[in-house]
Amino acid sequence: MDFKDLAALYKTELLDNVIPFWLQNSIDKECGGFFTCLERDGKVFDTDKFIWLQARQVWMFASLYNNVEKRKEWLDCAINGAEYLKKYGHDGSYNWYFSLTREGKPLIEPYNIFSYTFATIAFGQLSKATNSKMYADIALATFEIILSKVENPKGRWNKAYLGTCNLKNFALPMILCNLAQEIEHLLDPKILNELMENCIHTVMEEFCRPELGGIIVENITVSNELSDTFDGRLVNPGHAIESMWFIMDLAVRLNRPELIQKAVKITITMIEYGWDKEHGGIYYFMDRLNKPMQQLEWDQKLWWVHVETLIALLKGYNLTGSKECLEWYKKIHDYSWKHFKDEKYAEWYGYLNRQGVPLLSLKGGKWKGCFHIPRAMYQCWKTAEEIANKEI
């Protein structure tokens, strides 16, 4: 594998294909913010605005501006989204709605904690790009609210009857692993440290289960036990793998080689667990006891699962030289580029059926925006570059 070529491939795909797609098609010049419901060719097919995706696109462009090049159009794009979010995205007290009309009227109430986490990383990155105290304050105020909601993230919209069988979910601690690093320039070092240690502990010692061969489960009881219920049996390989590169980044930052080794091992375990031996690709959902699932989409192949896996494997290889990482990387790379990349139009497909055929033609929708694909292109580009530089 020529890592110089690989770096160039990802750089080109990012800068000449994916980012231009979003710059050309997603900016709402009239009302502010972004259209994210984009057809295969980039045409807007719905104008609802989802806070997850508004914030993630702000983050993406601010991050490109901070880490790749000081291009004005990238900063302008990020600010366009941030101003829209600042004005319409919350209830006045940084309780972030889930979605808005094109004009910014609230559609869905602030029930979803990830609207808050993505707002935090968006304003966090943008505060770095602009040196704006206002943006930093929004990030910090939102972060405070997240911390206050950790115990019951859905608040009054929580349908679980409190006290019977309350499970805790993997998604929030996993996202906090990433969020901690995103806003470290805004945090008191003591709080940052505590947050990082907590996240690492929760992910590696609570949700990762040695008694199940080291896989990560999506839900455990509040006393950290496995639960033989639909939610307690659920495994989401993509989630687990994505969290492992967050952990690798944390481990590098904290200089903990043994944590890197552990994260690489879990990555491989999860890919072997989640790989569809019949049709290729990684399943969306699995049941750890092989029981029938509630998720009808369990056998589908999703864009984010595969590109997050590319990041984790390439980082794993870069950090440890693991042959398993490299072999799996080649396999997932081939699968992803063959099935998700659209050869006719820009950007990548999001949803394939089990056989690897696109199930929806969209390039962006309610959940797919300007985030996983470009972030993965960036991460793979930079990681491949590091590997190439070491080889010289």
Add this chain to the structure above:
Amino acid sequence: MDFKDLAALYKTELLDNVIPFWLQNSIDKECGGFFTCLERDGKVFDTDKFIWLQARQVWMFASLYNNVEKRKEWLDCAINGAEYLKKYGHDGSYNWYFSLTREGKPLIEPYNIFSYTFATIAFGQLSKATNSKMYADIALATFEIILSKVENPKGRWNKAYLGTCNLKNFALPMILCNLAQEIEHLLDPKILNELMENCIHTVMEEFCRPELGGIIVENITVSNELSDTFDGRLVNPGHAIESMWFIMDLAVRLNRPELIQKAVKITITMIEYGWDKEHGGIYYFMDRLNKPMQQLEWDQKLWWVHVETLIALLKGYNLTGSKECLEWYKKIHDYSWKHFKDEKYAEWYGYLNRQGVPLLSLKGGKWKGCFHIPRAMYQCWKTAEEIANKEI
């Protein structure tokens, strides 16, 4: 087509295959109520109890007892479920939870209006079978609560921001069409009449859209207009077709031949609209503007969609002699018996992929219980019998 044979086929499938499956596998003799999460061979794979399915099974067995034969084991089965529901299913004021643990502790709060509607028809049918005033009172008290919730069925769990773009959904008026007839023995004739007229009007004049060629959409604005949003574009052919046999039943009861003709026409329109010309079967979800959908399961083939279609077509043929009904009936009959019936074990599969291959092995789960399959067997048996008797 020999309708005497057809009647016998459905009768045998109901009484010798489907009903024994539930009697043998689903009754929880220890804690009361029913297990509904049953593997292909009937083995219990999860013990959570969902109020929809508890109530629907009570209804099914009470209905068999009332309409087929006074078998004690059927009545006992219905009472087993009803007593469990009475004791654990609600908060003390007939606010019906969504799900319970095996022992009856609440798991999911009473956010779902259909827990209430199915409780109503369960206790309504059982009050007929037992002449019990207590069961009748539960049905009526629950019915009162439903009426009070029509405007905002999800109450405090409603995530839609009130006032921006509120849509009304087809499911509740559709279910009320059926519910009205189920509890007519308990209702004041004036209230019953109003309810029936309202339902017919809402279904036929509001959700059925002549400007779209007479299809039924799942959501319209509160001022009865189409909405070009994800929910406003949604079409659920199975829902629409199921409602048409409720309307046919109402039309027979009210002696309105023109309403029968209209319902038959919509049935055919919806089947032609929803039929998968490539792989056969009826799609689960569609977008009326052919835009990408949020529902990742849109192309799957579900048991209830197909067996509800069998009922609507057979009733339509019985009531009007429509050749189109008969031709489509044959096609859907062949598809359903070929793909959903399990040749090795009792009961039918619930979830097929687009190609018609089972996606989940379960016979019962969170949504599939002792309801659509046996109800359809019963309805097809009785309707085929009527047709056969006319032919003599």
